Amino acid sequence: MSEAPLPGLFAGPVTVPPAEASEPDHRLAHRARLRARFMEGGAAAMPDYELLELLLFRALPRGDVKPLAKRLLRVFGDLNRVMAAPAARLAEVPGVGPAVIEQLKILEALGHRMARAxxxxxxxxxxxxxxxxxxxxxxxxxxxxxxxxxxxxxxxxxxxxxxxxxxxxxxxxxxxxxxxxxxxxxxxxxxxxxxxxxxxxxxxxxxxxxxxxxxxxxxxxxxxxxxxxxxxxxxxxxxxxxxxxx
Structure with missing residues (x-):
């Protein structure tokens, strides 16, 4: 099955990977609701852990990422500190693997480039x-x-x-x-x-x-x-x- 296309960041048809296709319906629905709420209301409509969930969806196409998002914020304190944490320290958090570290480091680099510009x-x-x-x-x-x-x-x-x-x-x-x-x-x-x-x-x-x-x-x-x-x-x-x- 595939998700309905959303404008902007999630524009275009999104083909659900095979791993995600086997996810329970309630998890797929949760991901779809978060994406839709972000596109409709922006970051102001979401707490930090939900924004972090959106990032983790791309790194972890399968499973419930809410516990990991909350764990990262609990360990490091806030979103900025999660993004800025060294890869070695991120890797110490249960549930964090290379895909998550890569996603967070890409977002950190983008944030720096935007501020520098x-x-x-x-x-x-x-x-x-x-x-x-x-x-x-x-x-x-x-x-x-x-x-x-x-x-x-x-x-x-x-x-x-x-x-x-x-x-x-x-x-x-x-x-x-x-x-x-x-x-x-x-x-x-x-x-x-x-x-x-x-x-x-x-x-x-x-x-x-x-x-x-x-x-x-x-x-x-x-x-x-x-x-x-x-x-x-x-x-x-x-x-x-x-x-x-x-």
Whole structure:
């Protein structure tokens, strides 16, 4: 049997795989109801576990995925953390296999690309809220420190966003010379430093402040401007500029 076609995301005839064809009618009906409710009311009409169910339908064409959706949210806390969880940690959850991990990682990548598209090749200083949203999406749920540099041209348009280092849960090695070397290679005129605090607290350490000032001093020698250093926590990002640290 086949499901009735739905507009938009589920447009076109959907042929039920052989595995799904053997599913009990009540499970097929549940899947059809969720899909229809999403298309009619969008995400606002559904709790997080039902949205996660919709994703899991594609990875697991057979069986009841509601328990797995609720289990993932219970283990990781929310949808963002489910998507951002490392593959190894996802694999530890009962019921999660390669197909589920692949589906979640694809959706995570799409989310990052969409957020990045809102700031790439646009004046960063006039799109500050979009920039913060992008960085929060990309970094707030990482479980190790990541150091990134946003390189800007003379009009403060973002020309590159590059991760220069990864570290541990509370430290990431940063070398001002490498930051400057890359800035010169890109012919950048300004930069914004970004890193995350996996602890969730964006308060800068003394090492963070010392490193920022070293990069600022190196940039000034080369005629570059350091606009800011942003530390991304779980719920917010801290700006060195706003805190009077630059």
């Amino acid at each position: 809102r700031v790439l090749k646009r004046p960063v200083l006039s799109s500050w809220d979009a920039l913060l949203d992008y960085l929060q999406t990309a970094l707030s749920h990482q479980d190790t420190e990541r150091f990134r540099v946003l390189y800007l041209d003379r009009k403060n348009v973002l020309i590159a966003d590059e991760e220069l280092a990864q570290g541990t849960v509370d430290h990431v090695p940063v070398y001002p010379r490498e930051v400057m070397k890359r800035a010169l290679a890109l012919n950048a005129s300004a930069l914004i430093l970004v890193h995350n605090h996996p602890s969730g607290d964006p308060t800068p350490s003394e090492a963070d402040i010392t490193m920022t000032h070293a990069i600022r001093d190196a940039a000034e020698v080369l005629g570059l401007v350091l606009h800011d250093h942003l530390i991304v926590g779980k719920a917010r990002a801290l700006s060195f500029r706003s805190e009077g640290l630059l």
